[in-house]
Amino acid sequence: MKTDWNIAAKSLDNALGVIKAVCHETPKVAIILGSGVNVLIDVDSPQVLPYEEVFGLAPTVSGHAGSLTVGRVGAAQTLVAIFRGRFHLYEGHDWSVVTLPTRVIVEWGITKLFVTNAAGGLNKQFQVGDLMVLTGFRDMQHPKLKETGLVPALMQPATGCKNALTEQILRTGADLHRENAEIGALRQGTYCACLGPSYNTLAEIEMLRRLQCDAVGMSTVPELLTAAGSKTQAAAISVITKVWGDGKPMGGHREVLEASHAASSRLDKSFRAVLREL
Amino acid sequence: MDWSRAKWFDFTGTIKEGQFSRFGNEVIEILRQSPPPKLAIVLDTAFGWQHKTPAMVRDHINLSGYNPLIGPNHPIGERFPVIQGIYNADDAERLALETVVVAGLKHGRRLSSDDAEFMHVLGADCYCFNVVPTMLVAAHAGCKVLAIVGPDNHTWQAEIAAKINELSSCAR
Numbered sequence: 485m486k487t488d489w490n491i492a493a494k495s496l497d498n499a500l501g502v503i504k505a506v507c508h509e510t511p512k513v514a515i516i517l518g519s520g521v522n523v524l525i526d527v528d529s530p531q532v533l534p535y536e537e538v539f540g541l542a543p544t545v546s547g548h549a550g551s552l553t554v555g556r557v558g559a560a561q562t563l564v565a566i567f568r569g570r571f572h573l574y575e576g577h578d579w580s581v582v583t584l585p586t587r588v589i590v591e592w593g594i595t596k597l598f599v600t601n602a603a604g605g606l607n608k609q610f611q612v613g614d615l616m617v618l619t620g621f622r623d624m625q626h627p628k629l630k631e632t633g634l635v636p637a638l639m640q641p642a643t644g645c646k647n648a649l650t651e652q653i654l655r656t657g658a659d660l661h662r663e664n665a666e667i668g669a670l671r672q673g674t675y676c677a678c679l680g681p682s683y684n685t686l687a688e689i690e691m692l693r694r695l696q697c698d699a700v701g702m703s704t705v706p707e708l709l710t711a712a713g714s715k716t717q718a719a720a721i722s723v724i725t726k727v728w729g730d731g732k733p734m735g736g737h738r739e740v741l742e743a744s745h746a747a748s749s750r751l752d753k754s755f756r757a758v759l760r761e762l
Numbered sequence: 763m764d765w766s767r768a769k770w771f772d773f774t775g776t777i778k779e780g781q782f783s784r785f786g787n788e789v790i791e792i793l794r795q796s797p798p799p800k801l802a803i804v805l806d807t808a809f810g811w812q813h814k815t816p817a818m819v820r821d822h823i824n825l826s827g828y829n830p831l832i833g834p835n836h837p838i839g840e841r842f843p844v845i846q847g848i849y850n851a852d853d854a855e856r857l858a859l860e861t862v863v864v865a866g867l868k869h870g871r872r873l874s875s876d877d878a879e880f881m882h883v884l885g886a887d888c889y890c891f892n893v894v895p896t897m898l899v900a901a902h903a904g905c906k907v908l909a910i911v912g913p914d915n916h917t918w919q920a921e922i923a924a925k926i927n928e929l930s931s932c933a934r
Binding site: 544575576635638681682687690 | 821823824825826828831832833834835842843863877881885886898901902
């Protein structure tokens with residue numbers, strides 16, 4: 485599929501036009517939520533816009549609602565834009581569509597972006613339901629890799645993505661864990677974005693472990709690459725929805741959704757705490 | 763192994779049954795026909811190794827940067843297919859074959875010797891062009907795969923095909 489930059493640019497302008505007709509103030513924070521990750525359900529004075537209205541199209545995958553909610557959170561009434569659901573390369577969308585919500589966030593002038601996803605745990609110390617802050621990533625899904633294959637990209641080291649925002653999340657997470665041991669310690673590590681839609685083979689899992697990746701999923705890297713170099717600082721968190729163990733059967737999409745629902749309440753507490761600190 | 767609805771996919775241009783020059787829509791259509799095959803028997807050429815004899819595929823690493831299941835999901839299978847346990851390598855011993863992990867590359871792409879060495883570090887023994895996309899479409903359609911890869915010549919296919927046919931007729 486070729487990128488039609490005219491359509492892509494128009495979609496960006498259209499989306500901003502639709503949003504700004506309803507929201508007259510630029511939010512302080514944006515959040516993009518992945519599969520079944522459901523946080524900040526109760527916000528004050530919410531305005532909800534379906535993706536169809538904003539972007540002209542809706543996600544095709546169950547567990548990805550496809551709506552933008554703008555509302556206020558906490559005592560400070562921080563204005564937050566919550567993007568529920570995203571567009572994926574495996575759906576057949578091209579790069580300009582997949583990055584559209586992030587480009588809207590950047591152009592809107594939101595300076596802080598949190599990205600979440602459901603991911604498989606590669607690090608053998610991880611458990612289902614763990615939250616991992618991304619300190620690095622590998623990109624195995626960019627359309628340009630179709631021309632080169634993955635070998636040249638895999639020869640390069642992972643890209644670091646630590647910044648003041650990731651440090652903030654890690655600090656807040658450590659504080660929460662100290663106050664209440666039931667809120668597990670945050671993990672940190674390297675996320676690998678694969679194209680999907682099929683899950684990985686065991687040989688691929690083993691390869692990603694050799695490359696010292698800690699989690700694997702099908703998203704988030706387009707968002708991080710888009711925000712990089714803009715005025716929007718981005719941080720990403722993976723909800724670990726499965727961990728490959730020896731001889732354990734592999735779950736499918738339903739298991740992923742169940743695990744990410746369960747972890748959502750802890751992620752919700754973390755987000756609200758981080759928002760208080762901003 | 764369920765031999766009753768087996769289909770041959772020979773990408774080496776040797777055996778008479780099920781010849782295909784490369785993976786493509788024709789292969790996809792057969793794997794999604796009604797009723798779909800239960801077993802895809804795949805022969806493909808492998809590169810990036812020193813083997814003079816064929817080997818049976820026990821797993822793969824997709825290094826192509828592509829997946830044939832991209833796009834709207836075909837209703838024959840799940841949006842996110844689990845693709846572990848699809849290769850059937852149980853009969854490797856009876857066929858006197860070693861098992862290998864193959865890397866899947868874009869059709870016609872060759873690796874330099876440095877790149878091939880790196881591919882070995884990643885865990886693949888050799889690379890090929892057709893096994894991986896065929897397996898992905900087969901797995902999605904609920905079909906197992908018996909895949910054999912061999913050197914780039916026509917010396918091994920007939921013997922392998924005869925052995926597989928013998929196994930299949932014994933099983934029935």
